[in-house]
Amino acid sequence: VFNFAAGPAILPENVLLRAQSELYNWRGSGMSVMEMSHRGKEFLSIIQKAESDLRSLLQIPPEYSVLFLQGGATTQFAAVPLNLCTPNDAVDYVVTGSWGDKAFKEAQKYCKPKVIWSGKSEKYTKIPSFHDLEQNPESGYLHICANETIHGVEFKDYPVPMNKNGVLVADMSSNFCSKPVDVSKFGVIYAGAQKNVGPSGVTIVIIRKDLVGKAQDVTPVMLDYKIHDENNSLYNTPPCYGIYMCGLVFEDLLEQGGLVEVEKKNKKKAEILYNAIDGSNGFYKSPVEKYVRSLMNVPFTLEKSELEAEFIKEAAKEKMIQLKGHRSVGGMRASIYNAMPLAGVEKLVAFMKDFQTRHA
Ligand code: PLP
Numbered sequence: 001v002f003n004f005a006a007g008p009a010i011l012p013e014n015v016l017l018r019a020q021s022e023l024y025n026w027r028g029s030g031m032s033v034m035e036m037s038h039r040g041k042e043f044l045s046i047i048q049k050a051e052s053d054l055r056s057l058l059q060i061p062p063e064y065s066v067l068f069l070q071g072g073a074t075t076q077f078a079a080v081p082l083n084l085c086t087p088n089d090a091v092d093y094v095v096t097g098s099w100g101d102k103a104f105k106e107a108q109k110y111c112k113p114k115v116i117w118s119g120k121s122e123k124y125t126k127i128p129s130f131h132d133l134e135q136n137p138e139s140g141y142l143h144i145c146a147n148e149t150i151h152g153v154e155f156k157d158y159p160v161p162m163n164k165n166g167v168l169v170a171d172m173s174s175n176f177c178s179k180p181v182d183v184s185k186f187g188v189i190y191a192g193a194q195k196n197v198g199p200s201g202v203t204i205v206i207i208r209k210d211l212v213g214k215a216q217d218v219t220p221v222m223l224d225y226k227i228h229d230e231n232n233s234l235y236n237t238p239p240c241y242g243i244y245m246c247g248l249v250f251e252d253l254l255e256q257g258g259l260v261e262v263e264k265k266n267k268k269k270a271e272i273l274y275n276a277i278d279g280s281n282g283f284y285k286s287p288v289e290k291y292v293r294s295l296m297n298v299p300f301t302l303e304k305s306e307l308e309a310e311f312i313k314e315a316a317k318e319k320m321i322q323l324k325g326h327r328s329v330g331g332m333r334a335s336i337y338n339a340m341p342l343a344g345v346e347k348l349v350a351f352m353k354d355f356q357t358r359h360a
Helices: 013-021 041-058 072-084 098-107 225-230 240-255 259-278 305-317 342-359
Strands: 064-069 090-095 112-118 142-145 168-171 188-192 203-208 297-302 332-335
Touching: 013 240, 041 064, 041 240, 064 225, 072 098, 072 168, 072 188, 072 203, 090 098, 098 112, 098 142, 098 168, 203 225, 259 297, 259 342, 297 305, 305 332, 305 342
Parallel strands: 090 112, 090 142, 142 168, 168 188
Antiparallel strands: 064 203, 188 203, 297 332
């Protein structure tokens, strides 16, 4: 089965098989990772290796902390303003889709955010260029969603933050570790694990160290970056099994040659799929402007929208599942994260051509 779900999503088969082989007895310890103390030497070795492999993958500079947290990216929508500004601070949000919008709305509770660009009137099919943004020089940070999972728009270049602390914050949930990223351009990167790097339940935060330790007084302990940073993500019981799985994925990505190689594969998969859509004489349509199309989430519609349900049903019969678009936008969406093999995309494209021949 090829699973095109947007998240929780497909994981590499070899990673799942390895986890299965270690499920009852992790490397001779006599324990499953689920049964270990998070303070024992076994789990410490797991979390430390996961962090160091992630640091290698993304070449994270030493002046950044890596935190393994819980609560999903949604919790970060609150944690970011609670940690980076006071209730009276202005902050800038670029809203390129539903997730950016949710982040903005949550921030309204904790500071004074302003939407400085929104793609809503154009149904979130665009990404602004740096020059479209009127940033407030007094803003505490500039927030973007690097890849909008529902709408399929992805930043190809990141805006330079023109605010007082030079802080760019990015929700990278759905394109985390899909390509190299210059971490030094960001103040904070956060991502839920359940698309490219592991199971839901783990949220990764990469934060410039000088931004840690400024949380608002009301910030709950579980949302305070300083508490987690000082305790190496072990202030309380972390999502141990999820962190272990992320660690296996990081190892796998390094074995594939790192993110430069991973990006090449992702570009190839996306190219094949977008070419099939564009080459269908309008039978299939991608709503997204070409230059900002996501390498990870590919929404598309059928000119004859009445055939969409049939498309999804027939694809499922052919063992290509979870192709239904998000309920807010309809149509189809193929999520082609790192773990989707090229063969999965080739099979989908062959099916699309066959479906078109039968229904054109
Ligand atoms: N941000 C983006 C880009 C997402 O795709 C999602 C979930 O799909 C979220 C945030 C919310 O993540 P979570 O469900 O982990 O809170």
